[in-house]
Amino acid sequence: MQHSKRQPSTKKRKIRVHHHHLKSSIFMASRNQGSAPRALVVEDIKVDRLILMHMLHKLNCEAIAVENGKEAVDLFLEGKTFDIVFSDKDMPIMSGPEAVAKIRAMGATEVKIVGVSADFGGKEAFMQAGADVFVPKPVKLETLQSMLEVVISKKNMSG
Amino acid sequence: MEYSNLQRQAASLKKSLFDQGYLDEQFCQIEYLQDEASPNFTEEVVSLFFENSTRLMTNIEQAMEKNPRDFSRWDVNMQQLKGSCSSIGASRMKNECTSFRNICGDENAEGCMRSFQNLKREHGVLRQKLESYFQVLRQAGPAVTAARPRGM
Numbered sequence: 001m002q003h004s005k006r007q008p009s010t011k012k013r014k015i016r017v018h019h020h021h022l023k024s025s026i027f028m029a030s031r032n033q034g035s036a037p038r039a040l041v042v043e044d045i046k047v048d049r050l051i052l053m054h055m056l057h058k059l060n061c062e063a064i065a066v067e068n069g070k071e072a073v074d075l076f077l078e079g080k081t082f083d084i085v086f087s088d089k090d091m092p093i094m095s096g097p098e099a100v101a102k103i104r105a106m107g108a109t110e111v112k113i114v115g116v117s118a119d120f121g122g123k124e125a126f127m128q129a130g131a132d133v134f135v136p137k138p139v140k141l142e143t144l145q146s147m148l149e150v151v152i153s154k155k156n157m158s159g
Numbered sequence: 160m161e162y163s164n165l166q167r168q169a170a171s172l173k174k175s176l177f178d179q180g181y182l183d184e185q186f187c188q189i190e191y192l193q194d195e196a197s198p199n200f201t202e203e204v205v206s207l208f209f210e211n212s213t214r215l216m217t218n219i220e221q222a223m224e225k226n227p228r229d230f231s232r233w234d235v236n237m238q239q240l241k242g243s244c245s246s247i248g249a250s251r252m253k254n255e256c257t258s259f260r261n262i263c264g265d266e267n268a269e270g271c272m273r274s275f276q277n278l279k280r281e282h283g284v285l286r287q288k289l290e291s292y293f294q295v296l297r298q299a300g301p302a303v304t305a306a307r308p309r310g311m
Contacts, residue, residue: 045239047207048246054192054200090239118242138185138246141192 037151040080041065042072042087042096043116048137052086052116055144068092069099076103082111083151086139089117089125097122097129104130112151165299172292181285185248202293208247209286215240216282219275233271234263252281 039056043049044067056063066072068091075082085103087096100113115126115134123134135143176182193200219236226232241256243249255278262270 045211045243045246047204047211047243050204050207051189051192051246054197058192058194118245119238137242138188138248141188 035155036060036062037083037148037155038081039063039148040072040075040082040085042067042069042085042091042099044068044088044091048088052139055139055141056148058141059145059148061148069094069096069102072099073102073106076106076108081108083155084112084114084147086114086116087126087131089115089119089122097125097131100126100129100131112147112154114147165295169292169295169299172288172295176288176292180251181249181288183248183250185245187248189247202296204247205289205293208243208249211243212240212252212282215243216279223272223275228266228268230263230266230268230271234260237263249285252278252285255281 039061041049041052041056041063043052043065049065049067053063053065066075069087070093072085072087073094085100087100089096096115096117100115103111103113112133113126113131115122115129115131116137116139117123117126117134118137120136126134133147173182176186189204190201197203215236219233219240222229222232222236237256237259241253241260244253244256255274259271259274259278262274
């Protein structure tokens with residue numbers, strides 16, 4: 001991103017420093033083990049999918065996206081593995097909580113699953129289905145960063 | 160210099176969008192994601208938003224015409240729209256969506272109609288203002304940062 005040549009305000013400077021901190025901590029942590037965290041985004045709304053994917057790429061995460069819960073389950077059935085899954089709640093064909101329940105029932109207990117929804121009532125559905133955490137929309141970059149750091153830390157410990 | 164005048168104009172337009180409550184902090188998050196690899200990311204996201212929101216609002220309008228007093232259906236559609244609004248920081252639209260949903264909860268059909276008209280107005284105004292903003296940005300070239308405007 002290019003910046004104005006004018007003297008940046010304190011707020012702008014904070015964002016610039018924060019950006020550097022965001023990128024470097026995830027980058028260095030993943031480089032230590034030689035592998036970026038692998039994320040799956042399950043989201044039917046295109047604009048939300050685009051934003052989340054872009055955030056994950058910004059944080060040096062390898063991410064792929066699908067448009068509903070069934071496509072997510074199919075990936076797990078194909079033997080694909082992920083470090084973290086971000087799933088929306090209300091989607092056509094198969095909802096997020098339903099997909100989460102099926103993924104857990106397959107034995108995929110290690111993958112961190114994050115339920116994401118603008119509907120605060122979605123938290124209970126996700127947690128009952130087996131999600132690890134619920135995050136309300138809109139998801140913040142800082143929230144993603146802290147989640148990915150936990151995932152990387154776990155990866156580093158397990159070797 | 161014309162270039163910096165355009166930059167100032169873009170910054171001023173953005174500041175007014177925040178001052179008047181059309182946008183909130185989430186918009187800054189979107190702009191923050193823009194970089195050399197995706198130099199038009201913000202405009203792309205906003206364009207997608209309006210594509211999606213226009214479709215959702217058409218669905219809601221049709222639901223209100225064809226399914227009178229089907230508040231549950233109206234609410235489901237409005238929930239989706241609210242989610243989209245919050246994703247890009249369309250604050251006034253998001254608030255109107257919340258208002259609609261509350262009125263829907265009271266099963267007040269006339270109130271819902273009025274709220275929906277307000278929402279359509281907010282949608283139109285936001286689209287117009289953002290189109291102006293991006294037009295000036297394109298003329299100014301890269302430079303306006305992802306920071307919330309000063310004074311906010």
